[in-house]
Amino acid sequence: MTVTAASHPKHRFRIRALLAIGAVVGLGAALTMAAFTDEGNVGATFSTGSLDISFDQPPGTNQGPESAPYTTTLGIAAGKLGSVAVAPLQVNNSGSLAFTYGMTTTAAGDTGLAGALKVTVAVAATTCTQAGGLVGGTVIIDGVTGLKNATMAATRPLAPAANEILCFKVELPDIPANNVPAIQGKTTTATFKFTATQS
Numbered sequence: 001m002t003v004t005a006a007s008h009p010k011h012r013f014r015i016r017a018l019l020a021i022g023a024v025v026g027l028g029a030a031l032t033m034a035a036f037t038d039e040g041n042v043g044a045t046f047s048t049g050s051l052d053i054s055f056d057q058p059p060g061t062n063q064g065p066e067s068a069p070y071t072t073t074l075g076i077a078a079g080k081l082g083s084v085a086v087a088p089l090q091v092n093n094s095g096s097l098a099f100t101y102g103m104t105t106t107a108a109g110d111t112g113l114a115g116a117l118k119v120t121v122a123v124a125a126t127t128c129t130q131a132g133g134l135v136g137g138t139v140i141i142d143g144v145t146g147l148k149n150a151t152m153a154a155t156r157p158l159a160p161a162a163n164e165i166l167c168f169k170v171e172l173p174d175i176p177a178n179n180v181p182a183i184q185g186k187t188t189t190a191t192f193k194f195t196a197t198q199s
Contacts, residue, residue, distance in 0.1 A: 052095035053196040059163060060094035069191055074168050082174040088128040089166045091194065093158040099196040100155035106193065107147040110186035116178045117188070118143055119150035120169040128167035137167060145173075147190045157199060168192075 055062040055070050064070030074087035093099060103121075107114035122128075125137030141150050158164065170190075172178060 049097040050095040051097050051099055051196055051198055052093070053099070053101060053158075053194055054092045054094045055194075056090045056092075059092035059161075064194075066193075072168075074170065076170065076172070079172050081172055081178055084133070084169065084171040086128060086130050086132075086134050086167065086169045088125075089168060090163050091158065091166060092163040093160050093196075096160050098157065098159050098199045100157050100199045101194055101196045102155040103150075103152045104193050104195075105147050105150040106191050107188050108191070109188035110183070111188075112180075113172075113183045113186040114147045114188040114190070116145070116172060116183055117147055117190075118145050118171050118173050119147065120144075121150070121152075122167045122169075123156070123164055125165070125167035128165070134167050134169040140166075147188065150190075150192070155197070158196075 052060065052063075054060050055064055056072075062070045072087055072089055074085050074089075076083050076085045091101065105119070119141055120134060120139065120143045121141035122134055122137035122139045125134050127133065127135035128137075140152055140154075140156075144150055156164070
């Protein structure tokens with residue numbers, strides 16, 4: 001007679017025991033699947049500052065876009081050899097970021113007259129008036145001839161809400177080279193381009 005596992009009493013006991021153990025293990029696994037949880041969230045905001053260079057008073061109003069440059073009092077009308085124009089220009093940092101700025105110059109109109117004019121620019125001059133001339137200060141453009149050559153050699157720093165006064169002096173020197181009919185009755189317009197870069 002062949003004895004099978006299903007008909008032997010000892011085998012039946014083992015099967016029941018294994019099933020019982022399996023049931024206990026399964027119950028334990030079911031209990032460990034549940035757990036308390038909690039969570040927290042952290043927010044962060046990112047924004048940019050503003051870079052804004054403006055001129056004269058009040059700060060922030062005279063922007064001088066390329067399409068419509070800000071016009072100062074600097075200029076010569078009906079000039080002659082020896083004519084001089086002196087005028088201050090306040091440069092403002094109207095933004096929230098510190099910057100450095102530089103200046104270059106272009107000229108439109110008569111090239112002969114533009115090439116004959118002499119330009120000097122100083123920072124914080126003690127005197128900067130048409131009557132008193134340009135006196136003192138730190139010279140940053142030192143009597144260059146030709147408007148297009150009036151370029152700041154080094155940039156200048158300016159903190160937010162700060163400003164500084166540049167004194168411009170433009171003259172038509174009384175020298176033989178300028179004593180020519182070619183620059184008489186002519187007009188040239190200078191554009192001083194200021195470029196600010198975040199620092």
